[in-house]
Amino acid sequence: MLCFLHTVLGIQTLCRRTSSVFQVLTDKLWQLYHSLNRRQFAQRLRRLMEWSRRTDNELPDKARQKLLTLPSKAESFKVHFDLPQAYRTSNQVDRLMNYQDRILYTMQYFHGTLDSTKQGLRAMALLWNFHPYTRKVQAIEPHSMSPFEDLNGFRYHDNWLHNFLIASSLNARGTGHKLRQN
Structure with missing residues (x-):
């Protein structure tokens, strides 16, 4: 199980200079974190990927690239739903x-x-x-x-x-x- 907090912090550091994007991105990432089940997580992840691919959101390229790696890590994040008592952050x-x-x-x-x-x-x-x-x-x-x-x-x-x-x-x-x- 991957630590979601460290993933969020890693992405946040790449867009700290653009405060408007920083807050929107942080909200979207924590909304993903608070998913109630695998299905909702997958749906929120797809919406986040759609948002990150758009060019009108002023997302820095490095942050966009980092976000686009999230689907490859999704299975490691979804382990939490099989172990509801486990911590999702380290x-x-x-x-x-x-x-x-x-x-x-x-x-x-x-x-x-x-x-x-x-x-x-x-x-x-x-x-x-x-x-x-x-x-x-x-x-x-x-x-x-x-x-x-x-x-x-x-x-x-x-x-x-x-x-x-x-x-x-x-x-x-x-x-x-x-x-x-x-």
């Missing part, structure tokens, strides 16, 4: 990958063994799963403190570090999600 993954890339850059990427690399990436993933959400997100979702809590539906402790330490230890293993009293 921005959520991009956020995690950007974070990971920044961390790896500051670590000067991989200097050491494959085992130490795996351990470093695992530690990064664990910290990401337990880091507390910002106050703004916590205000919207007061019951949710972290990705771990969203996934599991509970937390061991109100302090994120205690929650992380308990969950990553074997202390809570096999007891549901209650701590053993020593």
Whole structure:
């Protein structure tokens, strides 16, 4: 499945200088994105192709050429209709990958063994799963403190570090999600 957002951004960059065309094109692309089914998507794509072939729309040639490649990618975009729960854009993954890339850059990427690399990436993933959400997100979702809590539906402790330490230890293993009293 291709990321529709990156396709739109790629086309938009080619016509930023002509603001009137930019807005019309953006509206047409997002209308295509919001199609309800394969048939409507195909119909909207055909209308977009008809519009892009017209010469009276002041569309820059490079943007027109990029638009004309959309039908060849249509099947990759239509996969979404078979998987309605799937995301159509990759921005959520991009956020995690950007974070990971920044961390790896500051670590000067991989200097050491494959085992130490795996351990470093695992530690990064664990910290990401337990880091507390910002106050703004916590205000919207007061019951949710972290990705771990969203996934599991509970937390061991109100302090994120205690929650992380308990969950990553074997202390809570096999007891549901209650701590053993020593």
